Amino acid sequence: MRVLILGIDGYIGHSLALHLLKKGYKVGGIDDFSRRRRVTEVGSNSLTPIASEVDRDNLLGTFNDFLGRTRLYLPGKLEAVKTILRHYEPDTIVHLAEMPSAPWSMMDALHSFITQSENIVGTLSLLWAMKEVCPTVHLIKLGTMGEYGTPELDIPEGMIDGCLISKDYGPCPLDRLPFPRSAGSFYHLSKVHDTHNIIFACKIWGLCSTDIMQGVVFGLNEYSSPEEITRFDYDEYFGTVVNRFCVQSLIGHPLTIYGAGGQTRGYLPLKDSLQCLTIAIDNPPSPGEYRTLNQFESTYSVNSLAKLVTECALDLGLKVDSGPIDNPRVEAEKHYYNPVHQKLFKLGYVPTTDIKGEITKLIGQLDAFKSRIRPNVILPKTKWR
Amino acid sequence: MRVLILGIDGYIGHSLALHLLKKGYKVGGIDDFSRRRRVTEVGSNSLTPIASEVDRDNLLGTFNDFLGRTRLYLPGKLEAVKTILRHYEPDTIVHLAEMPSAPWSMMDALHSFITQSENIVGTLSLLWAMKEVCPTVHLIKLGTMGEYGTPELDIPEGMIDGCLISKDYGPCPLDRLPFPRSAGSFYHLSKVHDTHNIIFACKIWGLCSTDIMQGVVFGLNEYSSPEEITRFDYDEYFGTVVNRFCVQSLIGHPLTIYGAGGQTRGYLPLKDSLQCLTIAIDNPPSPGEYRTLNQFESTYSVNSLAKLVTECALDLGLKVDSGPIDNPRVEAEKHYYNPVHQKLFKLGYVPTTDIKGEITKLIGQLDAFKSRIRPNVILPKTKWR
Numbered sequence: 001m002r003v004l005i006l007g008i009d010g011y012i013g014h015s016l017a018l019h020l021l022k023k024g025y026k027v028g029g030i031d032d033f034s035r036r037r038r039v040t041e042v043g044s045n046s047l048t049p050i051a052s053e054v055d056r057d058n059l060l061g062t063f064n065d066f067l068g069r070t071r072l073y074l075p076g077k078l079e080a081v082k083t084i085l086r087h088y089e090p091d092t093i094v095h096l097a098e099m100p101s102a103p104w105s106m107m108d109a110l111h112s113f114i115t116q117s118e119n120i121v122g123t124l125s126l127l128w129a130m131k132e133v134c135p136t137v138h139l140i141k142l143g144t145m146g147e148y149g150t151p152e153l154d155i156p157e158g159m160i161d162g163c164l165i166s167k168d169y170g171p172c173p174l175d176r177l178p179f180p181r182s183a184g185s186f187y188h189l190s191k192v193h194d195t196h197n198i199i200f201a202c203k204i205w206g207l208c209s210t211d212i213m214q215g216v217v218f219g220l221n222e223y224s225s226p227e228e229i230t231r232f233d234y235d236e237y238f239g240t241v242v243n244r245f246c247v248q249s250l251i252g253h254p255l256t257i258y259g260a261g262g263q264t265r266g267y268l269p270l271k272d273s274l275q276c277l278t279i280a281i282d283n284p285p286s287p288g289e290y291r292t293l294n295q296f297e298s299t300y301s302v303n304s305l306a307k308l309v310t311e312c313a314l315d316l317g318l319k320v321d322s323g324p325i326d327n328p329r330v331e332a333e334k335h336y337y338n339p340v341h342q343k344l345f346k347l348g349y350v351p352t353t354d355i356k357g358e359i360t361k362l363i364g365q366l367d368a369f370k371s372r373i374r375p376n377v378i379l380p381k382t383k384w385r
Numbered sequence: 386m387r388v389l390i391l392g393i394d395g396y397i398g399h400s401l402a403l404h405l406l407k408k409g410y411k412v413g414g415i416d417d418f419s420r421r422r423r424v425t426e427v428g429s430n431s432l433t434p435i436a437s438e439v440d441r442d443n444l445l446g447t448f449n450d451f452l453g454r455t456r457l458y459l460p461g462k463l464e465a466v467k468t469i470l471r472h473y474e475p476d477t478i479v480h481l482a483e484m485p486s487a488p489w490s491m492m493d494a495l496h497s498f499i500t501q502s503e504n505i506v507g508t509l510s511l512l513w514a515m516k517e518v519c520p521t522v523h524l525i526k527l528g529t530m531g532e533y534g535t536p537e538l539d540i541p542e543g544m545i546d547g548c549l550i551s552k553d554y555g556p557c558p559l560d561r562l563p564f565p566r567s568a569g570s571f572y573h574l575s576k577v578h579d580t581h582n583i584i585f586a587c588k589i590w591g592l593c594s595t596d597i598m599q600g601v602v603f604g605l606n607e608y609s610s611p612e613e614i615t616r617f618d619y620d621e622y623f624g625t626v627v628n629r630f631c632v633q634s635l636i637g638h639p640l641t642i643y644g645a646g647g648q649t650r651g652y653l654p655l656k657d658s659l660q661c662l663t664i665a666i667d668n669p670p671s672p673g674e675y676r677t678l679n680q681f682e683s684t685y686s687v688n689s690l691a692k693l694v695t696e697c698a699l700d701l702g703l704k705v706d707s708g709p710i711d712n713p714r715v716e717a718e719k720h721y722y723n724p725v726h727q728k729l730f731k732l733g734y735v736p737t738t739d740i741k742g743e744i745t746k747l748i749g750q751l752d753a754f755k756s757r758i759r760p761n762v763i764l765p766k767t768k769w770r
Contacts, residue, residue, distance in 0.1 A: 075498045109513035117502045128494035177565035193578040204715040330589040
């Protein structure tokens with residue numbers, strides 16, 4: 001099985017590449033290293049000291065030259081993308097090459113333009129290249145549970161599979177329409193736009209795609225040498241909430257709960273994300289099929305996560321306060337949340353249920369890098385309004 | 386009432402400007418004249434000889450210098466857009482400044498990139514400028530009925546206002562979620578993306594917007610001098626179906642019915658579009674409200690339109706054949722179609738119901754420009770697959 005990872009230098013991309021290589025898959029990838037640049041630009045760093053671009057190439061040992069630095073989203077790069085597909089001949093493409101931060105996309109107009117145009121044109125470029133070079137290859141696209149928002153009703157896996165009762169018309173069967181999306185940032189909206197574009201490409205060109213609505217990932221990858229460790233962001237832009245809380249606990253910073261803390265989302269450890277992506281790789285959809293997987297272990301509110309991190313930190317002898325702060329986002333701070341997530345379980349996903357154990361382990365791992373923490377990147381500066 | 390029209394040089398933009406000026410509104414506008422350029426690039430022309438850019442400025446007499454040629458979609462132009470809003474102080478903004486052609490967007494990868502990035506970034510730019518300069522101004526955005534696709538169930542006006550019965554969960558109220566979109570081209574998808582972005586901007590910034598899902602427009606504007614006439618496209622890219630059929634009937638070209646001809650859409654004459662837009666201008670939504678209007682007079686299949694045009698042309702002594710051709714698009718050629726369109730009627734829209742009279746009048750008007758028809762732009766060259 002030959003897997004092409006777009007965004008192979010990232011948090012998940014690097015971890016997935018090593019995970020697959022160790023399992024005997026052939027792995028190639030591209031990256032424009034924009035994540036490294038953007039984290040530097042916001043004044044932060046990866047908490048883990050990651051290998052240089054060149055050392056990562058050597059470590060993976062799978063890059064050809066032309067599989068190196070390619071900017072997927074530049075229209076002029078379409079021919080380069082087609083050349084990569086033609087020469088690498090992947091069975092599966094895992095598309096992680098997008099700008100992944102909600103606050104970054106909300107910083108100002110320019111950041112929203114870059115987020116949406118890069119993510120949309122990058123994905124369109126990939127779709128056109130696949131159509132012309134390898135229309136039967138399985139495309140795995142990383143979306144986000146955030147596409148659905150918090151609609152105050154049960155969230156299915158992608159499509160509505162039910163019946164609509166409207167005041168005007170009575171019951172109408174819903175013919176595999178996408179569940180309405182209510183995303184909460186220009187970044188999350190860019191993923192919604194991708195979803196609509198991919199559904200259309202599958203319909204008209206017969207491409208086959210797994211669109212993964214992933215929950216919030218936390219933790220580190222398994223590493224047997226320092227070069228294998230993945231990047232770990234903890235700033236307001238590129239850090240996700242559990243990772244940020246764990247770092248805050250290490251330096252005695254009050255956990256930054258935004259607003260009332262009732263915001264509930266699906267979460268999963270990084271190793272589960274790798275497990276699920278591998279399941280998706282091993283179990284492609286039918287030719288021409290567009291399939292959605294809701295990928296997370298369980299749902300937690302921000303308050304319950306803060307409580308878990310606090311308990312784990314206390315067990316490790318750390319003293320932690322929680323510090324509710326004005327919510328920089330516009331979002332429901334208390335809401336109903338019940339998304340379906342059955343398909344991955346049916347395909348064999350065995351979730352890590354010991355979330356406290358995972359958090360305790362993570363804080364322990366991060367302690368080695370404590371001196372690298374930059375406290376000034378912790379508090380949120382970007383506001384939605 | 387001060388109205389700012391973005392895309393004031395276009396088919397609807399020019400007509401709306403004159404219509405409003407004659408009714409006593411103040412009108413300003415911007416345009417980058419890309420429609421003129423793109424029609425030339427595909428080898429076609431406006432069937433009507435339209436005034437030069439300079440003459441149109443003089444005719445309208447409302448442009449300031451900086452209200453001239455501005456490319457809304459260039460990130461670097463955000464400050465220019467804000468300056469225009471600050472100096473012009475509109476009460477209403479009518480946003481028509483988008484690439485409007487489905488086949489053009491499907492020509493190749495590059496055309497899909499341009500369509501989506503220009504339309505999305507242009508609208509985002511406007512939203513950010515409004516947020517910063519004039520957040521209470523009424524934004525009227527031209528969307529398309531094509532956003533909904535043909536979902537085989539009744540289509541409401543924008544939001545779902547009903548109850549979802551799903552197999553897994555039983556009944557759930559739908560809390561004003563957008564009706565799922567199933568657009569049929571990268572152009573139509575760009576409008577879907579706009580819709581999602583605008584809903585979000587209204588939610589987080591309190592902007593107020595009317596999002597118009599317009600049917601297919603046909604016909605000419607009322608003109609009292611040659612300079613007042615609007616452009617009229619009849620090529621495969623920028624011509625709409627009734628306009629194309631009328632031109633074909635004038636030169637004895639078989640009417641180009643794509644596939645089985647059962648494709649059904651909402652239609653309205655240009656003068657009704659102007660009437661409806663004026664109603665929307667005069668009746669803004671509440672502050673912070675996002676409102677959808679489905680704007681069309683009635684639904685027709687392509688076959689029934691071909692029949693109507695044939696009958697009208699025969700009455701005028703023209704001989705017309707219909708020539709079914711392979712459908713270049715991927716679309717249902719026979720389907721259920723029943724969209725709601727109540728809100729504009731409730732606001733006072735009196736539709737033109739004599740569609741045959743309109744078509745007969747149009748063919749008569751176009752006869753004066755018959756010698757300008759370029760027959761080689763009629764048959765479709767762009768295929769969806």
